[in-house]
Amino acid sequence: MKSGWMRGIIILLVFVLGLSIGYFLPDRKEKMDVPVASVGDEIITELMWLNQLKEDYGEQVLQDMIDRKVVFSEANRLGITVSDKEIEQEIQKMRKAYENDEQFLNSLKEQSGTTLEQLKEDMRYYLTWEKLATKDVVVSDPEIEEYYNNNLYLFQEPEKVHAWQIVVSTEEEAKQVIRELEEGTDFSTLAKERSMDLLTANQGGDLGFISLNDSYFDPSFLEVAFSLKEGEISSPIPVEKGFVILKVTEKVKERIIPLDEVKDTIRKEIALSQVPSLPQVLDQLRKQAKAQILINDNGK
Incomplete structure (x- = not known):
């Protein structure tokens, strides 16, 4: 999903809400002349x-409006x-790159200025566009199986653990947290109360599933995480910010994703490889719909 489409949605909202009101209501233009x-x-x-x-984005937004109209109409x-x-499945694939839902949503907002609902609308447009491009392509089961067997490395999932953390400033504080945990205090409750890492603290310390080759974490951190048994709590781990107490609640062994789980994805990849590029498909749809911009560079 291209971030330009996401930005286009936001610009479009401002554009439609502001300019359309300004130009269609006689007294609105004067009211818009406010600081x-x-x-x-x-x-x-x-x-x-x-x-x-x-001036900066008008033509881009207008073209995006035309393209969406062309795609959805066809x-x-x-x-x-x-x-x-289908939309949720694609979003789940994107979520896997983040530790938890909050980090995923924050990234959407910070990097592309969009919300989850806007992302879903963009995803519906993009997937519809793909389906139009591949509507006449037939991919057989033997083709899918051959692609899968020849590219098994693409479907290999590394060993993962579901980890939780509490980050504190001193080793003594870390030892105190461990004592409270041993006495029966809930890990998530303590994370919300004590952890300095605000992003995960709000989630009860949830780091989500992490793999041994995760570049986001220090190797020593990962070594401890993968040495823990399910339900086990670590000793204090020194990190840049202080000390971390880790807990692992689930361990998932390395595996090759079964063909049944990726069959639709492979079918789509093969189909897309057999058609013109998506921009070419969109250009064909524009011509077919006789879509054109009616204003010149001066907006007239």
């Missing part, structure tokens, strides 16, 4: 702001749909 920011004695008005957005004509389940 939204100041730099010393200079004022930036809402109208100036929106006009700048139009899909509707052909009876092609994308289910909520």
Whole structure:
């Protein structure tokens, strides 16, 4: 999923809410001439702001609106749909790159300025576009099996553990946390109360599933995590911020993902390799729909 599409959604919202109101309601244009920011004695008005957005991103947003209309109209004509389940499956693939849901959502907001709902809409557009591109391609089961057997390394999942952490500043504090845990205090409760790592503290210390080759963590940290048994709590581990107490709640052995779990993904990959590039497909759809931008560079 390209981040440009995500940014386009946000720009589109501002554009539609601001400019459409401004140009269709006679008295709105005057109301838009109100300050939204100041730099010393200079004022930036809402109208100036929106006009700048139009100048910088207007054509990009308009083209995105056209492309979405073209894709969804053609899909509707052909009876092609994308289910909520398909969208969720794709989002779950993206989530795997993050430690937990909160980190995933924060990354969406910080890197592309989008929300989960906006991502879902972008995903529906992209998957519909893919389905249109591959609608006439037939991929047989033997082709899928051959691809799977020839590319087993692509479907290898490393050993993983579900780890939880509490980060404190001193070794003495870490030992105190361990004593409280041994006395029966809930790990997640202590993480929320004591852990200095605010991102995981809010999740009760949940780091999610981590693998032994995870570059995000120090090798010594990973060594301890993978040496623990399920339910076991570590001794204090020195880290840059202080000391960590780890707990492992689940261990998953290394495996090759079964063909049944990746069959649809392989089918799509093979189909996409047999059609023109997605931008070429979109260009064909635009021509077929006689889609065009009716304004010039000056917006007239």
